[in-house]
Amino acid sequence: MPVQPILRYPHPVLKKLCNRVEKIDVSIQALVQDLVDTMHEGPGSVGVAASQIGVTLRVCVVDVSKNRHGKENNHGLLCMINPEITGRSGSATMREGCMSVPDYTGDVDRATEITLQYRDPDGTVHLITASGFEAVAIQHEMDHLDGVLFLDRVTSIKTGLFRRKNY
Amino acid sequence: MTPQPEILHYAVTVVGKDRPGIVAAITGGLFNLGCNIADSSCTMLGGEFAMILIVSLKRPFSKARLIEELKPVCDQIGMSLGVRTLHPDEIVRQESDGEICMISVYGADQPGIVYRVTKELATRTINITDLNTKLIGTAEEPVYVLMLEVALPEGETPESVEQTLAALKKELHVEIGVRVITPVAF
Numbered sequence: 203m204p205v206q207p208i209l210r211y212p213h214p215v216l217k218k219l220c221n222r223v224e225k226i227d228v229s230i231q232a233l234v235q236d237l238v239d240t241m242h243e244g245p246g247s248v249g250v251a252a253s254q255i256g257v258t259l260r261v262c263v264v265d266v267s268k269n270r271h272g273k274e275n276n277h278g279l280l281c282m283i284n285p286e287i288t289g290r291s292g293s294a295t296m297r298e299g300c301m302s303v304p305d306y307t308g309d310v311d312r313a314t315e316i317t318l319q320y321r322d323p324d325g326t327v328h329l330i331t332a333s334g335f336e337a338v339a340i341q342h343e344m345d346h347l348d349g350v351l352f353l354d355r356v357t358s359i360k361t362g363l364f365r366r367k368n369y
Numbered sequence: 370m371t372p373q374p375e376i377l378h379y380a381v382t383v384v385g386k387d388r389p390g391i392v393a394a395i396t397g398g399l400f401n402l403g404c405n406i407a408d409s410s411c412t413m414l415g416g417e418f419a420m421i422l423i424v425s426l427k428r429p430f431s432k433a434r435l436i437e438e439l440k441p442v443c444d445q446i447g448m449s450l451g452v453r454t455l456h457p458d459e460i461v462r463q464e465s466d467g468e469i470c471m472i473s474v475y476g477a478d479q480p481g482i483v484y485r486v487t488k489e490l491a492t493r494t495i496n497i498t499d500l501n502t503k504l505i506g507t508a509e510e511p512v513y514v515l516m517l518e519v520a521l522p523e524g525e526t527p528e529s530v531e532q533t534l535a536a537l538k539k540e541l542h543v544e545i546g547v548r549v550i551t552p553v554a555f
Contacts, residue, residue, distance in 0.1 A: 248555060297552040339555060
């Protein structure tokens, strides 16, 4: 399955509200596979949302299991269709960067624990509780589905001086 | 012969008593000149407002022209002005592969806190990328807070930096903490 190029702001798709997936079919499964492949292509990448590859559908993938922040606490590869956060608690600040906004980083407050519901590519409904780094990654990717970039959530204007090490 | 760069860069600093309208006045002057503001950082320090801007312009241009435009604006609002021409080498963003750390230092105010801490870092070629200090507490019990963002060179870890500063912590009776804030890639 092809790795897709990551769109960068100011591409207009990145600010679009994405549509719910009405029917999970082969095209959606192919989209999920593209997202997974694209995520794996970027060394260090822990998630990709459909809008980042130009598709305005509520689909994203997250996998923090290979990241040093997430390897102890994760659900492995999460392929999420129509994800919805139903509960959140706690708050922590982390300096974030995004493949769609290169060369900029900023501090963002996120919930430390979230409960969410989503469908996997087989259509099965999952209800999970994610915490720590995985919860941050999911919130970051889900923001993309609402056309929200981390720039919209930066709480400190101290900007990273350094180019990100990896994507 | 090296070709002359088409775009010229200057470092502009403006400092003076804070009041509303400083940024608009200065950036208005820059806008009139057709200047681009690349990187900038502006903040309140005590009752002063301090602006540092890297501005760029297309040739032909001169530092004198920049000063000629900005000086009257600064004079009018009581701000000091500094302009420095940047060498093309200075415009390139410095990159770091090491961890980015926040070092927090705080304790009873005393002379030399910033010097002693930064000297220790300098001897280990730890580069400071951001620093700010604030005097807090009361007149009777002044507390000094120093926050540094640093880029660690190869071979240094947050633990090794903490260890380096441990002696200083004891000697100055200050709290020193080091934590990793390297941005996370999504």
